[in-house]
Amino acid sequence: MPVSFDGKLVVAISSRALFDMADSHRVFMEEGVDAYCQFQREHEDEILAPGVAFSLVRKLLRLEGTDGGVEIILLSRNSADTGLRVFNSIEHYGLGITRAAFTNGERPWRYIPAFGAHLFLSADPNDVAQALELGYAAATILPSAERDAGSDEEREVRIAFDGDAVLFSDSAERIFQESGLEAFSASERAQARSPLPGGPFKSFLAALHQLQRRETAAGDTNPIRTALVTARSAPAHERVIRTLRHWDIRIDEALFLGGLAKADFLAAFGADIFFDDQQGHCEIASQQVATGHVPHGVANQSPQPEESETVRSG
The missing domain is CATH 3.40.50.1000 (HAD superfamily/HAD-like)
Structure with a gap:
């Protein structure tokens, strides 16, 4: 065979x-x-x-x-x-x-x-x-902060993801980019019970979840820990939570930062890698952890203003 x-x-x-x-x-x-x-x-x-x-x-x-x-x-x-x-x-x-x-x-x-x-x-x-x-x-x-290649003796792998245009589609992000925060918040509140479409990393998260599920069923210590690290905040949190529930995909930690810079939180989580669609966010995060830029969605389709960790969907 x-x-x-x-x-x-x-x-x-x-x-x-x-x-x-x-x-x-x-x-x-x-x-x-x-x-x-x-x-x-x-x-x-x-x-x-x-x-x-x-x-x-x-x-x-x-x-x-x-x-x-x-x-x-x-x-x-x-x-x-x-x-x-x-x-x-x-x-x-x-x-x-x-x-x-x-x-x-x-x-x-x-x-x-x-x-x-x-x-x-x-x-x-x-x-x-x-x-x-x-x-x-x-x-x-991305070129990232140097890590001691011999310092990863812990078995657990920690992977962090941005939300919109990474785990989820960029449909909500488009509303934010085109109409601003108020319109984005109103849309997410109105669609709180409507699952977001999947983004390019949904299948990868699902594969991680299946590996986690097998470990849990076997009674072993889970070797993988995942985190959603997003600039969303309430009320835009509910749709994300209900989407993951609809997908039947577990995520271990969810950080709704409301525009706070992500890098320190990624370091506190101990991320082995972080994935984000916005180049500016990636460049900041890469100063702390290994970072992968996901050039997908509206944020990568046209020149963007100078990046800062603003309150947006991500």
């Missing part, structure tokens, strides 16, 4: 999200493909330093003992030849990553459905945007 990922959480990740490849990427950008290939061959026995998503990936792989487990797939624009350095580094760190697609410059996100990936993390915003366009959960890993 063929190998199956049924019951597994599958995360696809690019080389530059997993490892610090700043030097080789600089060669690629400044000198071109041939120089890059030569650079990678000359340095293939030099181990790459951990990248922004390294700690998250290592903690996820420690869940392999759970019912179903986790599969990490490498999706890389490297060729198999230049990707040898990446696999050497994977082996050095003892990461249980055995499957990869090296596309030699072609679009790696084409293989997301073939692998059944619930999430795609990349340092390339164009690849992320294309994956989102096709309906896959994807985020651009």
Whole structure:
């Protein structure tokens, strides 16, 4: 019988999200493909330093003992030849990553459905945007505050999400952007019992929830903790709560911040990664925790005012 990922959480990740490849990427950008290939061959026995998503990936792989487990797939624009350095580094760190697609410059996100990936993390915003366009959960890993790659000994994985345009559609966000806070609040109050449509990360949250549910049923300590960290406040909270109830998806913590800056709350939660649709919010959060920008929805369709943590739907 063929190998199956049924019951597994599958995360696809690019080389530059997993490892610090700043030097080789600089060669690629400044000198071109041939120089890059030569650079990678000359340095293939030099181990790459951990990248922004390294700690998250290592903690996820420690869940392999759970019912179903986790599969990490490498999706890389490297060729198999230049990707040898990446696999050497994977082996050095003892990461249980055995499957990869090296596309030699072609679009790696084409293989997301073939692998059944619930999430795609990349340092390339164009690849992320294309994956989102096709309906896959994807985020651009931002340069983030450095973390000690050896400080993640705790087994629990903590993942935080913004709400609108991430877990939920951007329908409410559009009202806020077009008509302001008062209209947004009135609309959410009127539709409090109408579930929000799902956003690009609904399926990923559902996959996390299924893994949590299996752990709870087995009587084990749950290794995953999730949080909604949103700029919504009352009365816009009710529709969110009822939406998650309608989806039958549990979220462990919900922070309705009413416009307060999210970064300190994410640090207090201990997020291993945070996903938000607004670039400005991501840049602030990345000073505290690993952050993925989700370039989806109305906030990413036209130039936005200078970002601040205003009272909005998010």
